[in-house]
Amino acid sequence: MGKLRVGIAGLGTVGGGLLKLFADPAARLNEKLELVAVSARNRSRDRGVDIGRYRWFDDPVELAAQPDVDVVVELIGGSDGPAKRTVETALQRGAHVVSANKALIAVHGVALAELSEAKGGKLLFEAAVGGGVPMVKALKESVAGCCASAVAGILNGTCNYILTEMESSGRSFEDVLADAQRLGYAEADPIMDVGGFDAAHKLTILSAIAFGARPDFEHVRIEGIERVSLIDIRMAGKLGFRIKLLAKGASTENGVEMHVRPALLAFDHPLANIGGSLNALVVDAEPAGQLTFIGRGAGAGPTAASVAADLIDLAEGRAGFAFGRPLAQLTSAPRATPVERGRYYLRLMVADRPGVVAAISDRLAHESISIESFLQMPAPEGPAVPIVLTTQTCPREAVEAAVAAMQALDVVVEPPYVMPVEVSGARWGRG
């Protein structure tokens, strides 16, 4: 059998990393695959590797249409536009596709998997989630004999870097974000990352595979880290928690629940110590028990390594279904609104007047919510005083009702901020 002929569409950071891997004659990649064609926006940019030996295409769709390209690696990005057309063109003619594009797979994964099944080309996307960490393969193949009940991950390196930096340097969200943008760790328009959408794309993919359900991005409840303040980070620390942007999916009797939101993790939570740009995934599956996977979540090397693993799977005939099983076997999970119970963190900004604490406590008591801990900021910086508290286990609904009542108090000067408290592994806290 001849070598699989590969075309790369997109030569940015990850594409550059993949070029370097192909340029290494000792790399295992070259034993069974051969890079033959490339496409990018700018042909002349210096990528540290000579691309003159590969066929060049200005248009990635044209590359994808070449009959002698057996595998198209899509590293363009974006859920629509040229990335989608490139992948569709390749799959339509029965070629294989390896993609690092989480938005594309999360939003159009079902249609693309259909095309893959109909035409016979495989669709792989290990690099779309968790950078160099083999989360997709672990869920598709290693947990295959198990029943997964929950996944929880730190899936966005930019948010994790910002939260880690805020904690260690004591600088504000805005300061750290601006720095991250200068250093190239965050996009000029950071909304995809800090708004939680990138993590939600990844969670959509992982949940689909873990729970054998059709990917359903629209169903992820998404909250970003924009409202997390230094006060929250410090107060949470005093209470024994670290704030992380947590992406969680659970398979329940009501269907699949998916959340991306900032949460307080107890210091001994398996995800609490995942710092900086690391990514991690915790899987709860029976009878395997809890599994944790940690590694670099982004960057040229790690992501290219995941693309390479997919390419070798293709070359060695190991590639299976896009989501681990045939589309026809994936359930269409009902979108029930989950009945959420747990412990919650509340931060309130209040006027420094007698009776404030009594008024707040009263609103909680009215909803039968017990307070677990209560902290007042030692040195307030303005006219409003921050108060934080954590509740004992209670329904989320009760917290929402209490918060609405507090907001009506004239001593509460801005909308209270609520985050869930996570005490154990991937399982949802249900009291």
Place this chain on the structure above:
Amino acid sequence: MGKLRVGIAGLGTVGGGLLKLFADPAARLNEKLELVAVSARNRSRDRGVDIGRYRWFDDPVELAAQPDVDVVVELIGGSDGPAKRTVETALQRGAHVVSANKALIAVHGVALAELSEAKGGKLLFEAAVGGGVPMVKALKESVAGCCASAVAGILNGTCNYILTEMESSGRSFEDVLADAQRLGYAEADPIMDVGGFDAAHKLTILSAIAFGARPDFEHVRIEGIERVSLIDIRMAGKLGFRIKLLAKGASTENGVEMHVRPALLAFDHPLANIGGSLNALVVDAEPAGQLTFIGRGAGAGPTAASVAADLIDLAEGRAGFAFGRPLAQLTSAPRATPVERGRYYLRLMVADRPGVVAAISDRLAHESISIESFLQMPAPEGPAVPIVLTTQTCPREAVEAAVAAMQALDVVVEPPYVMPVEVSGARWGRG
């Protein structure tokens, strides 16, 4: 295509877990595989599952010889005897084998892989290492496009349980071991576990796959945890370290180096917080970066889950070579004696006399070893006083020479105990 017909040889803890998985009609295992035959020492033992519907064999070798058994699952254990004959019999006739037997694979892996390649039956053994943690697949497939330079793991749950319990309960090695034996966590003859041999079998397998080298169990340098005392655990804790039985393999310019031995891990080492019966593996690979895998290292459920993943890989046609590539491509690593450098921990029992510290310091200075920290036990319990110290980075040879010189001092009342100090990930400390 019909279902793959499975025979299980050995119905102990793991076999029982696998029986339960096959008994669950909803389990994915049953979609493509069918359990048809079983063998064990005792037919009538209650396993919580009716085995009457499966064909029974008193002799596992006879089960392995049945032409209508497509896959033989070997859960007998032991590097020789019936386990080896069972696996050989199956492979000889071209049947597939799934084994949880680390001793067998570590010692006879090359010969069995040869038989597998010659006759066409696959040989898989995810369950032989790390219980439910997919370490074998990760190294074979996910790191396939990378160059792995080092692996480091906590691979023996019994040792990890004992060390964790000693630290948390303040009880001695002997006490905790006796308890573990009563609870069934440790064998009546614990030497395979506490002597480091079980971890060495597993390290042999992981190193072979990670570094593309023939498994070479005889080359692992093995030291057990029998000499680790409560003093060591307490003193290490004061210095910022936790003692773990560490299994490490590295690919160096001199070949593959493999060690199993107790070591001091800095609290922020990725393996320092792996407690109790958990197993974990850290892999250093370029360009993926450092990857960490954590989960339950033993027990019916986790180990059966790994057997099931191998069975599904077989059924879905994904199973590759035993060690990730053809035997002919595995190097025969030279067995160079490594030149080891690093930081070391020394515990000395000395007579409480003036000048002792000066004499010890002198022996270290003579070998040009600088002391990094020095602690004397606050309340000695006998006539001899424990002194512990850590060195700055120096050659292991120099430490050995200094220790030999110390032993000649009449104030040093027992042979000094030396352990390496690990400060970072999987890479060997080389100063």
